[in-house]
Amino acid sequence: MLKKGFDAEKYIEEQSKFILERINRGNAERLYLEFGGKLVHDKHAMRVLPGFDENAKIELLQKLKDKAEIIICIYAGDITTNKTRHDFGITYDLEVLRLIDTFRHYDLKINSVVVTRYEDVPSVNMFINKLERRGIKTYKHRFTKGYPTDVDTIVSDEGYGANPYIEVSKPLVVVTGPGGGSGKLATSLSQLYHDFKRGTKARYAKFETFPIWNLSLKHPVNIAYEAATADLKDVNMIDSFHLEAYGEMAVNYNRDLEVFPVVKRIIEKITGEESEYKSPTDMGVNRVGFAIVDDDVCRESACQEIIRRYLIAECDYKKGKISESSLERAKLLMKEVGKDVSDRKVVQPARDYADKKRDCDKRYENVVVMAIEMPDGTIITGRSSRRMVAAAAAVLNAIKKLSGIADDMLIITPQVLESTQKLKINYLESDRTSLNCEEVLMALTISGTQNPSAYVAISKLPLLKGCKAHCTAILSDRDEQTLRALGINVTSDPEYVTTNLYNN
Incomplete structure (x- = not known):
């Protein structure tokens, strides 16, 4: 049973209160709140803070929905390079569409989508056309002239003034995006510039869940953030500005610290008065550290x-x-943090079982094994065969265990399994003869109409959510998506099943 380390209810209560205080502070009419990280389905936070609700932040916004509207930013370069969100295995442009659907589900007002650092290329224009033809207002923001050092040019008609103004009406404008580098900061400051030119007083703040400013620099939760952004080369650092201003230690990350002096000068240039912020930590509204109940x-x-x-x-x-x-x-x-891959409990059992099968019989030379850690801590394994892939076998064995069904009992009708395989090979012309995880679960579902044991096993699938798994070979995209949909946190060894380059 997963131990709880975080109080989600306390977090929502404290965070919503703090955001309201920031909205009401001073005499500004509007707050642009830049949302870093994942606004919805924050599975990273859920994994490192057991008890964290992956949708806590959007539920928090739902409480403020009468005051809020949302701007979604996406960097044009992320569209052209097909940048992917790991948690869902989808590209950033598709993630924008998914975000829109999710926000609508929560009855939150979507103002528009902004393509930042716009490039006039077919893939970007096609994305804009797709949105506009579905009734989503879109804006193009080009690279800001003078950025990052020439503040006089940035805060002028040549800089932020060259961007079209996004018409907003609510006191809280949430600026979000599919991931880091989406252009959320530039969009927020551009809006700030236009509002002040129009005689509207506005303010800026940042909501960044990680790193957690009031945990130590080397706390594993903060190091986990660095691991999650290793490709972005984010590095956690002590906020020297905060330490100097308040004599208080706070953690931030390199990009925020590097850009803070410029952001502070830009805000002062726009507003014509001294900035209320003495440090990047000052800009934040993050209260997540106060809801940790078991460190x-x-x-x-x-x-x-x-x-x-x-x-x-x-x-x-x-x-x-x-x-x-x-x-x-x-x-x-x-x-x-003093760890090795062997400290992930499912890794070694998967490797050991694969080695054992290879050693005892040459027919298993290419065998692939997956191990799943069950809710009670026991390890269940499954191996690849001519009938099904390792992931399917492991999931099947896991739900049989949860159902109290004997390991040697067949719960998928053999004829259903055989027919599904024939369909795949003879009619769908698949190069892979083994059934993948989704196909096996479909066959199990069909069997459940006549076999009560199969029906019981299917009902246990939700219990696998949050379980860890490891496979001795790289999973196919389809199997990875199926396991992700089941909520299984899976990893793999960096080995391919075959030497094929296309069908692998």
């Missing part, structure tokens, strides 16, 4: 996330997605 639990969960990030980095390096320096950084961060 030891959060430390251990963060260490597990750091190991997970390293294993993902190994696979990403094998796929050519990241540089060797990013991989080395992920490894160094894991060593910094």
